Amino acid sequence: MGSVLLYVTSTVMLIYFSLNYNSSLQELNYTTWSILFWLTVLFSAVNAVSNSFYKESSGRFFYYYYICPPQAFIHAKLLYNFFFTALLSLLTFCLFMIVMNVEILQLKLYLLSLLLGSGCISLLFTLMGAIASRVGNNSTLVAVLGFPIIIPILIFITKLSAAAMDSQAEDPMKNILLLSAFLIIQFVLAHILFPYIWRD
Amino acid sequence: MIQFLKSSWWKYVCAALLIYVLVGGMLTPLGSGITAIQPFQATTNQTVTYLIKGKNTHFAEAKDLQLWAKVGLSDFYKVNDYTIWGNDEISCRFALGSSLLADNKKAVDIVMNNSLDGTVILRDAIAFNISSDSLSVTKNLIKESVEVKSNKAQTFSFPYREILYESIRNTFYHVPMWFTMTLLLIISFVYSMMYLSKNNMQYDFIASEAVSVALVFGYLGLATGMMWANYTWGSPWPNDWKLNGAAIGVLIYLAYQILRGSIDDEIKRAKISAVYNIFSIVIFILFIFIIPRITASLHPGNGGNPAFSKYDLDSHMRLFFYPAVIGWILLGLWFLSIKVRMKIIESNR
Numbered sequence: 077m078g079s080v081l082l083y084v085t086s087t088v089m090l091i092y093f094s095l096n097y098n099s100s101l102q103e104l105n106y107t108t109w110s111i112l113f114w115l116t117v118l119f120s121a122v123n124a125v126s127n128s129f130y131k132e133s134s135g136r137f138f139y140y141y142y143i144c145p146p147q148a149f150i151h152a153k154l155l156y157n158f159f160f161t162a163l164l165s166l167l168t169f170c171l172f173m174i175v176m177n178v179e180i181l182q183l184k185l186y187l188l189s190l191l192l193g194s195g196c197i198s199l200l201f202t203l204m205g206a207i208a209s210r211v212g213n214n215s216t217l218v219a220v221l222g223f224p225i226i227i228p229i230l231i232f233i234t235k236l237s238a239a240a241m242d243s244q245a246e247d248p249m250k251n252i253l254l255l256s257a258f259l260i261i262q263f264v265l266a267h268i269l270f271p272y273i274w275r276d
Numbered sequence: 277m278i279q280f281l282k283s284s285w286w287k288y289v290c291a292a293l294l295i296y297v298l299v300g301g302m303l304t305p306l307g308s309g310i311t312a313i314q315p316f317q318a319t320t321n322q323t324v325t326y327l328i329k330g331k332n333t334h335f336a337e338a339k340d341l342q343l344w345a346k347v348g349l350s351d352f353y354k355v356n357d358y359t360i361w362g363n364d365e366i367s368c369r370f371a372l373g374s375s376l377l378a379d380n381k382k383a384v385d386i387v388m389n390n391s392l393d394g395t396v397i398l399r400d401a402i403a404f405n406i407s408s409d410s411l412s413v414t415k416n417l418i419k420e421s422v423e424v425k426s427n428k429a430q431t432f433s434f435p436y437r438e439i440l441y442e443s444i445r446n447t448f449y450h451v452p453m454w455f456t457m458t459l460l461l462i463i464s465f466v467y468s469m470m471y472l473s474k475n476n477m478q479y480d481f482i483a484s485e486a487v488s489v490a491l492v493f494g495y496l497g498l499a500t501g502m503m504w505a506n507y508t509w510g511s512p513w514p515n516d517w518k519l520n521g522a523a524i525g526v527l528i529y530l531a532y533q534i535l536r537g538s539i540d541d542e543i544k545r546a547k548i549s550a551v552y553n554i555f556s557i558v559i560f561i562l563f564i565f566i567i568p569r570i571t572a573s574l575h576p577g578n579g580g581n582p583a584f585s586k587y588d589l590d591s592h593m594r595l596f597f598y599p600a601v602i603g604w605i606l607l608g609l610w611f612l613s614i615k616v617r618m619k620i621i622e623s624n625r
Contacts, residue, residue: 087434203555208549211539220534221552226565228520247281247468251572258562265558269551 080124084168087116092175109178110237114230116192121161121197125204126218128157146274148259150206150266157202161194170204175187178241185248186240199262201225206273229258277467278478283615286606293603301596302552307429307435308333308393313401320404323371328386329364335364336525338390342370344383344425345417347376353417373412390543394429395624396436396526422521435590439508446504450606453497454522456566460490460608461529467558468550478620480546483553484536485615486591489527489608494526518575521563528556564615 091112095104140149169190172178180186204222206216236251280286291425293515314327335341341360354375358368372384383400434444464486470478501519502512535552539545568575589597 092295124595159461179452207548207552208533210544211535214538217535217538221531224524224531225556227524228563253569254570265555269554275547 078118079163081146081167083123084120084164085171088168088171088175091116095176097248103177104176106238106241107234110234110241111170111178113168114234114237115193116164116172117161118197118226118230120164120168121194122201122222123199124160126158126162126208126215127197128153128202129205129209130215141274146266146271149203149274150270153206154199154202154263154266155257156199158195161198162191165190165194179258182239182240186237189233189236189240192236192252192259195259196229196233196255196262197226199259199266200229203262203266203270206270210273216249252264263264278616279608283618290293290606290610291472292602294607296450297596297600297603299570301445301600304417304592304596305431305433306442306444307433307436308396309438310386310388310398310401313398316401317403317405318372319407320372320374320377321407321411323408323413323415323543324328325369326386326402327365327367328388328398330366330388330393331364332393332433333396334363334390335360335366336393338392340425341366341388341390344387344422345370346397348381351376351419352387352422354420355416356418357416359397368416370412370416372404372417373414374406374409376414376417376508377406377452382406385570387426389427391425392430394563395424395427398414399438424536429581432592434592443504443507444593446500446572447593448600449604450497450500450504451597452601453493453500454602456605456608457490457493459605460486460493460612461557461560463612464490464553468553471550472554475543477542477546477623478616480550481616481619481623483550484611485619486612487532487553489611489615491526491529491533492611493604494522494529498526516568516575517571518564518568521567525560525564528559532556 116124201222204218208217208222211217232251232254236248236255239248239251280625309331310328310333311331312329314329315324318324318326341358343358343366345355346352353372355368355370358366360366366388377384382405382459383403386398387395388397389395437444462484466485467479467483470476471483472519505514505519506512532549532552532601536545536549540546
């Protein structure tokens, strides 16, 4: 937990300093701010979430195998990772507001985008972490499996966040519906597929 | 399925269809069309001589040429005064009165019909400025009811479309590649599910080799698409959702192959890659079919553009398009059969 917080803080500081010393801080538009924000959240979340499987020792897996059905295990993992990523994104948001203050016009929409975004990221990378943990704990594998899928999702998330800040934004309902649909699809797939990975 | 893959009657059908599509698709000429008109801007009430250039047209040979200026949605004004300079060039002379011009559309289409070429249209051919005269002078234009023998050309040809021109032939290559890739990925998905329920190793062979062949067709689809996009849209990779979705689909299945490569134990590999396969087919369908339909897209069939429904495909193209789809799909299955049989032989050794 602590290492992830330190990762986030260092990344925010890095972004702030590099923008400040090239005097591009004032020229930052909403989309760029949003992209930088979500990239920070993405990389910290990937680290945190995929390692959640890695860190469990194999003895503990046997223990879980005996006491609960696989659906309960994966639901628990997904929920925990979701809360963790949501908290992470909130923290990153506070840090971003401290160093690069931007006026958020529709706070409720922005918080919704935080929730949806962290939901999608955590769900996807939990599933990929579950798959990769069976394959020898390879962290590059998680990236290889997960990044192609997260790319378009991230585009929709950043569009939604930027729409919350911009006064001339287009209707965000399409993005919200798409991200919610993606969340539901992933949750159902994880629910159905995890028992097959579990049986090893 | 393995029995079907081992038989050989359909391979002869595949070869015959593909040769037919290749020869017919390339040798059929393109239909008639108007390429240019000079001048393309004019002022109303003034008599101007327009030079019209066609391609694959037979203005001189046809005896019953009719020429109209189409104003608005349905007003056809027949042009009386025209001179034919050759099979490809015709000039006409008329003046359009200010009162005839529709309010919302200031451009006029040029429509021509003759018995050899059928109907050819140049849309928005002449853009008109309203002249400052208060009088409305119209010359050489008569509003008549339109009577033509037939709208179709006499020779067998492919439709002439602006923007596409000769590259319309790419339809027989680009579209079937993607159909084949999607079908192979669905086959792979079905066999992954069957593996998870029955644990038969042969199903896993089919699933993994289907992904490999599907990826090859994906690369070909991307290559033909980029070539087509370069000629019609100006750049090989315009920022379009369907293209990005297709590239991501290819990346997802490349990740599937990497996943398979990183596991040594056969049974574990089969099980885990089956799980990832089921996950990725859902994401693939989401990115390639659903998301482009709801966003603004350049691609035909998405974002409001016409596609391959019953009313959008020319009947001459259809004679080659359906065999092309079947031929390329059979070719994909042929590759799949060779690879699966090789895998079975290797595993039995």
